Amino acid sequence: MIYVFLSVCSSVLVSVLLKLARRYRIDVFQAITWNYSIVVILFFFKPQLTNIHQAPILTYSALAILLPAIFVVMGLAVRTAGIVRTDVAQRLSLLISLSAAFFVFNETFNPLKMVGIGLGAVAIACAIPWQKQSSNDEGKGNSWLYLLTVFFGIGVIDILFKQIALYKEVPYTTSLFIIYAMAFTVSMLVLLYMVVTRRVKFTWRHILFGWILGFANFGNILFYLKAHQALSANPSIVFSAMNIGVIIIGTLTGVLIFKEKLTTLNKIGISLAIVAIAIIAYAKTLEKKDKVDRSSDKKIKTELLIRKLN
Template identity: 55%
Template sequence: MLYILLSICCSIIVSVMLKLAKRYHIDVYQAVVWNYSMAVFLSWLFLKPKLVHLSGAPIVNYALLGLLLPSLFIVIGISIKQSGIVRTDIAQRLSLLIPIIAAFLLFGEHNSLLKSVGILTGFAAILCTIPWKTSGVVGKVGANAWLYLLMVFVGMGLIDVLFKQIAAFKAVTYGTSLFIVFVLAFAFSLAGLVYQVAAKKMKFSWPHILIGWVLGIANFGNILFYIKAHKALADKPSTVFSAMNIGVIVFGALIGLIIFKEKLSLLNKAGILIAIIAVVILSIS
């Protein structure tokens, strides 16, 4: 359970750093770019990629992930700024509904009554946590907050499907695939940074390299400890899955409500409880 707790902590640290970005005038894009440089280094150090026998590897999936990961990181940062940590974390965790639906719509997996109940419960949680109001009891949220939450939900779901597809390709180890994806994510995001600086649309900032490295350590730590938790509890994958997702929702809610004073309506608070129930049902199914 220590690995699960560490993974949860790393995930929350990423959310908190993105939440504090505006307060400390941090350019999220530049931080995200250097975050992936650290991810490349740490994945090489800890995952021991084997860059041989890559013929037939799912290159298209690698490229899509390389583009989606940094892009969604930016969207998550905007969503946290617009909607807060609580709602954004729930949108991320409930994105698991997309690969579950894809499993029996695209990959022929058998559906069950319990799984259907879990999916419907998850969608109910999403509807409850959307900031339907932009003022009043819900607190200060952006006018397009719901759109960014939707993008987080769909984007995380697509990324999960793509990762599941590359995990199914046994000729290349998962650690090697992760390393390649991080290299591509860094290359694509760095190219974007160079273009924006050259076009004078952005001013390069050296301190963002260090900020990005700290973000990268937390981001990679989330992945590494999650993998280690699955290895340590190989016979209890549902325990790891549910504990991780519920932990992030609960701790994220506590951080958002207590430290950042995020305001939620009664419907939003009910959504948190329903989200936890949905995760439990889906992990059992």
């Protein structure tokens, strides 16, 4: 479980850094751009680039654009809505991928998972500050829009990553390296345009901040993958512990360190989010057990049939 804990801490650290960016006058887009350079500098996943001609380039390209775009929106969400609400929206984005599995990929759901999805939908509605906020902070009134964009955007990204995980011609770690390298290239092209048009200028503090953000971001990915490897027989434990852990630690960080204010409705939403994730994780465990039982029954029936024929 140490890998789960490290992944949770890395994920919350990303939100904390995005929160601190404004305080230290960091250009979030520049920081996000340099964040993606970390994968190239560290050559993190030691990719095998021999089969890249078989790679799903369109899916890679979509992710290369979506990743930095949603990262920027996440920065706006953290700044205007706070760490707590942004982490809840980010974690409950799993409802998008689960819904896609049901409506698009025709996956069969048990009633318990449907209950979890329903509770999650109520949780996101409770966590988002729908009421108009009076503040001098530019964009504060759009915090609900940023949170919804994070919710749907990360959900779509998760669906695309799951499609890539099913693509066996290219190793998953190689795909990750290519995607993040492409995301860095896309972000850098946009940044160069902004520099040429004199909207921004390169400074070392943005680069250093971006590298720190990159270590936290890719630490989250690395430890999450290692957690699944270490607990390969119990993926639901990793799933639930990761998502619930981020919501709990993110809430404690936001409330205790950054003094974020939560309404009663927000607190209800956070509680429902934790319950929803736990129910979905348990439903996943039951589905896996049911598949094993059916496979075992089928094997027994086949053996009995063979004995009768003999």
